[in-house]
Amino acid sequence: MERNNMKAWLYLLPAILFLGAFLVYPLIDVFIYSFEEGYNSASQTYHGVGLYNYSYVLHDPYFLQAVKNTFILVIFTVPISTGLALLISAGLNSIKKLKELFQTVFFLPYVTNTLAVGLVFMILFKKTPYSDGLMNLILGLFGMGPVDFIDGPYWAKMFVLCFYTVWVVMPFKILILTSALASVKQDYYNAAKIDGTSRLRTFTRITLPMISPSLFYLIITGFIGAFKAYSDAVALFGTNLNAAEMNTIVGYVYDMLYGNSGGYPSYASAAAIILFSIVLTITCINLLISRKHVHYS
Amino acid sequence: MKITLQNVTKKFPSRNKKVREDVIAVNNFDFEIPDGKLIGLLGPSGCGKSTALNLLCGLLNPTEGRIFFGDDDVTNLPAENRGVGMVFQNYALYPHLTVKKNIMFPLENLKGAEKMTKEAMEAKALEAARLVQIDGLMERKPSELSGGQQQRVAIARALVKVPKVLLLDEPLSNLDARLRLQTREEIRRIQKETGVTTIFVTHDQEEAMSISDQIVVMEAGVIQQIGKPQDVYDDPKNLFVAKFLGTPPINVFNGRIEKDGLWIGQDKLFDIAAPDGIQIADQPVTIGIRPEGFILGEGDGGALTFSLTEVEVMGRDITVVSAHPDCQNVEIRSIISSENREEVEALMEKTGTASAVRFDVKPHKVHIFSTETGQRIYFTAK
Numbered sequence: 318m319e320r321n322n323m324k325a326w327l328y329l330l331p332a333i334l335f336l337g338a339f340l341v342y343p344l345i346d347v348f349i350y351s352f353e354e355g356y357n358s359a360s361q362t363y364h365g366v367g368l369y370n371y372s373y374v375l376h377d378p379y380f381l382q383a384v385k386n387t388f389i390l391v392i393f394t395v396p397i398s399t400g401l402a403l404l405i406s407a408g409l410n411s412i413k414k415l416k417e418l419f420q421t422v423f424f425l426p427y428v429t430n431t432l433a434v435g436l437v438f439m440i441l442f443k444k445t446p447y448s449d450g451l452m453n454l455i456l457g458l459f460g461m462g463p464v465d466f467i468d469g470p471y472w473a474k475m476f477v478l479c480f481y482t483v484w485v486v487m488p489f490k491i492l493i494l495t496s497a498l499a500s501v502k503q504d505y506y507n508a509a510k511i512d513g514t515s516r517l518r519t520f521t522r523i524t525l526p527m528i529s530p531s532l533f534y535l536i537i538t539g540f541i542g543a544f545k546a547y548s549d550a551v552a553l554f555g556t557n558l559n560a561a562e563m564n565t566i567v568g569y570v571y572d573m574l575y576g577n578s579g580g581y582p583s584y585a586s587a588a589a590i591i592l593f594s595i596v597l598t599i600t601c602i603n604l605l606i607s608r609k610h611v612h613y614s
Numbered sequence: 615m616k617i618t619l620q621n622v623t624k625k626f627p628s629r630n631k632k633v634r635e636d637v638i639a640v641n642n643f644d645f646e647i648p649d650g651k652l653i654g655l656l657g658p659s660g661c662g663k664s665t666a667l668n669l670l671c672g673l674l675n676p677t678e679g680r681i682f683f684g685d686d687d688v689t690n691l692p693a694e695n696r697g698v699g700m701v702f703q704n705y706a707l708y709p710h711l712t713v714k715k716n717i718m719f720p721l722e723n724l725k726g727a728e729k730m731t732k733e734a735m736e737a738k739a740l741e742a743a744r745l746v747q748i749d750g751l752m753e754r755k756p757s758e759l760s761g762g763q764q765q766r767v768a769i770a771r772a773l774v775k776v777p778k779v780l781l782l783d784e785p786l787s788n789l790d791a792r793l794r795l796q797t798r799e800e801i802r803r804i805q806k807e808t809g810v811t812t813i814f815v816t817h818d819q820e821e822a823m824s825i826s827d828q829i830v831v832m833e834a835g836v837i838q839q840i841g842k843p844q845d846v847y848d849d850p851k852n853l854f855v856a857k858f859l860g861t862p863p864i865n866v867f868n869g870r871i872e873k874d875g876l877w878i879g880q881d882k883l884f885d886i887a888a889p890d891g892i893q894i895a896d897q898p899v900t901i902g903i904r905p906e907g908f909i910l911g912e913g914d915g916g917a918l919t920f921s922l923t924e925v926e927v928m929g930r931d932i933t934v935v936s937a938h939p940d941c942q943n944v945e946i947r948s949i950i951s952s953e954n955r956e957e958v959e960a961l962m963e964k965t966g967t968a969s970a971v972r973f974d975v976k977p978h979k980v981h982i983f984s985t986e987t988g989q990r991i992y993f994t995a996k
Contacts, residue, residue, distance in 0.1 A: 379896035401941055512720035512775070513694035522719075526710040612710035 342544065358582050370587035372614035379559045380588060383569040386550075389475060390482060390565065391543040398483040399535055402490035407520070409491070410498040420495065427488035437554020438481050442466035467554065474554065474563055482549050486542065490535050497531035498524065529611045537603050545597050566592045615684050615778040615811050617647040617670070622679035624665055639665040641835040643679070646830075652805045654822030654829040654843075655815045658858070662835040663815045668974055670697045670813065683778055694723075696779075696996065699772030699780070701811075702938055703784040705764045707756040713767050714752040714889050717742055720775045742770040745804060754930055762793045769801070773808060774858035798825050803897050820857045823847065831855050848978075856902045856981055862933070862949075866942040868985070869901040874996070876901065876982065881918045885996040886982075899991060900942075900983040905933070907979025908948035910957055916972025920946055924961045932958050936971050939975040948973060 350356055351370055353363040374380050409419055426434065441451045444465040453463040466473045501524060509519045525532070547567040550558055558564035559572065566588065573585035622643040624637040639662040647653050655663045666675040669681065672693030680689045688696050699720075707716050717739040721730055730738070743749040747765040756764055765785065772780055785801060786794045802825040805812045807860050816822050822829045831838045831846060831854075839851045850856035856864050864906040869878040876883045878901060888894050910916070920936035923945060934948045950958075960972060977995035984991055 370807075424699075502704075502706070504702050504704060505708065507693075508700065508702060509719075510673065510708040511671055511693045511696075511698060511700045513723045514719075515723070518723065524709060528709075 341378045347586045347589055351590045353583055356583045358375050370583045374584050374587045380569050382562055383564040383566050386558045387565045389409055390546055393479045394482040394543050395539040398486050402487050404496055405493050406494035406498055409495050423491045424488045431548050432552045439467055439553055480565055491537055493531050497528040501527045526612045530613055540599055541596055615651045618791050619643045619645055619683040621822045622676045624669055625677045645840055650811055650828040653813045654826035655879050656822040656829050657832040661833050667783055667815050668717055671698045671700050671737040681877040697777055698779045698781055699777035701768045701772050701782045705768040707764055707767055709756050713754050715870055716767055717770045717774050724788050738774055739846050746770045761789050762797055766916055780810045781814040785814055819863055826922045851990055853900055853983040862905050862947040864904050865904040865946045868940045869896045873897050883917050886993040887996055889992050889994050898985050900985050902981040903975055904979040905947045905949040906977045908973040910954050911972035916974050918973045919970050922969050924947045
C-alpha cells in the first residue's frame, strides 16, 4: 500500500511540477502583485502594499466599459449560441439525407482562423466611402438606413461582436450536441411514442434531461469562454479597443501589461483577479443550479 | 380485445446493394389472437418476431395486409392511437425520473376529456404499482432498482393506461435464471388479474411453453405452427417445431421406412402404416424421439441399441446419455424414471467401458419427418 502510494506520487510528479510552476505559482504571484502598489517588473520593486490597485481599476472608466462589454457579450451569446446549436443539432439529428454533409458544413467555421473570419465579417459589415457593405445592402432592401457597424454607434458594434462570437462558438456546440442527441437510445423514443407523448413533450421531458450533461458542459465552458473573450474583438475592431469602446476584461488586462498605456502589471493583476473571481462565482452558481437539473446516468 | 392479422407481410429493403431482393421479416401472417389470452411468439433470434411485435404496436407499418383490434382496422393508425402498452427488452425506463414519475408518464400525455388531475394520476400509478408489487419503491430512480424490479416498473408503466393489448418484447431475457422463473409466473398472474390480451416475444421455448395459452412458433418470417403449448409439443407439424420445443431437445435420427417397418440403422423400431391403414412408401426419413419416449430394455430386450456414455441421476428422474452413428444430435439423451434404479446402477458400473444400452420406444413419442421437406409424416404403429 505504502509502496503503491509512492509509485503513484512518482507518476504524478511531472504533471504536478509542471502545473505548479506554470499554473499555481503564477496564479499566486498575480494575486500578490495585485496588492503591491507600483510594482515594476524590470527592477522588481514596489512602494507599498494595499488595495489601491483594485480601487484604481474599479474606478477606471475603460475597465468599467470592458466589464460592461464582457457582460453583454456573455448574456447574449451564451444562451443564443447554445439555443441555436440545440435547434440545429435537433434538426440534423432528425434528417437522414445529407446529414453528414450538413454536419461538415456546420463544423467548418471551427477549423477556420478567427482573424480571417473577423476580416470577412469586417468586410460584410463595414461602411466605407466607396461601399456600404453587404449587410447595409440587405438592410436597404427593408428600407433601413446604412449603419456603420465597425466604426459607428455602440449598439451596432456590439451587435457585430455578439453575432461574430455566436457564429464562432456554434460549430463546437453543434458537434457536441449532435453526438449527445445521437446517443439517446431509440427505445426511449419508441416508448414515448407508444404512450402517446407529443413531440414537444418528448423533447422537453426526455431528450433534454438525457443530454443535460453535455448541455451543461457547453453552458459552463460557454460562460468561461465568453468571459475570456478578446481575440474576437481584436479581429473586428483592431488592437485599439479602448478607443473603439469595444474592450473586454481580458483586453483591458492585456492593454495594462503591454498596450499603448502599458507597463502597469499591478493594475493588470488586479483586473485579472477581479475577472477570476467573477468567473469563479458564475461557475459556482452554474454548478449549484445544475445539481437540480442535470441527470448523469 | 381480439386481434386479427390478415395476410400481414413486412419487407425491408436489402442493405446489400448487390442483392436487390427485399428482406422479408414477416411473411404473410394470417391468424387471430383471441381476447384476454396470453400468447407467446416464439422463434430463434432473427426470425422476425420483434418485427411482428412492432407491427402490432404501430412502430412499423406492414408492407401488405391488415391488422384489426376487435373490429377496428388499425393498420394505418399511429402507435400513440392504438391503445397498446409495451414493455421493451431493456425496459426503456426514463433514467432521470422516479418510479412514480415513470409510471405516471403515459397518463400525463392524456389530453382533452381524458385529462386527469394530479391526484387521480397518482392514485392510478399507485394502483398499477400495487398490481406488480412495487408500491414501496415509488420514490426511487430506475438505477437504484434490481433488474426484476425495473421489469415490474416497466410492466406497471405499460398497464397504467389500461391498454387494450399488452406487448412484451423478450421480457425475461435480462433477468437471471431464478428471477426469470419468478417473473414469468408474475406475468401470468398479472395477465390473469387484468384480463388484458397479452402477446410476448421470446426465443426461450420453456418460457413460452410454461405460461402461454397459445404459442406461435415462427422461423425466418414464416409461421410454423400455432396452438396450445402442449398440443404443439405433442403434435409438431414439422421437424423445426419438433426440434425447437422441448428441453432436452428431441433426439433426431436418420432412419428409413422399409417394408412397413421403421428403421434406424440395423434396428427396427416397430411396424407402421399410414393413419388410414395404407402402406407408406419406402423412403429415407428423419425420426425424432422425445427424451421421455424411451423405455429401458429389460434384460437383453429393447429395439434400439446405443453405446452408453454416461448416466446422470437427478433424483426425480435419470438421464441416460448415449450415442449412435445415425443420430444427428451430439448425444442421445433419454429420460427414464428413477424407479429403474437397479438396472441403472448396473448401467452405471458399465459406463466408461463403451458398452451398449438397449431401449424400447413409446410410439406416440416418436415423430417421423420427410427428410426432403421436413414435414411430418403421420403414421400408426402396428
